[in-house]
Amino acid sequence: MCYKDTYKAFLLNNVFKEGYIVYALVVARKYFPPILCLYLLWLYYFYVYVGMPFNYYLLPVPLIFVIVIFLLPVISYLYLGKKANTELSEKHKQWYRIICKYNAKEAELTPRYIDLAKALTIAKNQCGDMDFLKLL
Numbered sequence: 001m002c003y004k005d006t007y008k009a010f011l012l013n014n015v016f017k018e019g020y021i022v023y024a025l026v027v028a029r030k031y032f033p034p035i036l037c038l039y040l041l042w043l044y045y046f047y048v049y050v051g052m053p054f055n056y057y058l059l060p061v062p063l064i065f066v067i068v069i070f071l072l073p074v075i076s077y078l079y080l081g082k083k084a085n086t087e088l089s090e091k092h093k094q095w096y097r098i099i100c101k102y103n104a105k106e107a108e109l110t111p112r113y114i115d116l117a118k119a120l121t122i123a124k125n126q127c128g129d130m131d132f133l134k135l136l
Contacts, residue, residue: 032069084114
């Protein structure tokens with residue numbers, strides 16, 4: 001995800017908090033593995049080269065860090081999947097109907113967040129970035 005896509009995602013964060021979760025996923029994928037590698041190299045350096053005795057009470061810290069790295073995307077995807085299947089609030093339903101009217105698409109009777117996301121994607125593809133922002 002480049003800076004331009006991140007900036008566009010932040011524009012919708014005023015309306016939807018899920019953009020922050022997606023951004024956290026991007027940051028976690030990008031920065032957590034190098035931090036973990038540096039941390040493990042640091043532990044290896046102290047145990048092997050400095051001669052520090054191996055303490056088993058220091059081992060859970062990198063293990064918990066690894067578990068968090070692997071579970072953060074899973075938990076985030078589960079949350080986003082659950083949220084995508086929930087029904088829209090009244091304010092978002094009105095906004096969804098306006099966007100569907102703009103797209104010349106028939107609106108669902110009980111729209112969900114995934115339907116709103118699809119309608120927003122169609123509107124963005126039809127009218128471009130700047131016109132899409134004016135539509136919002």
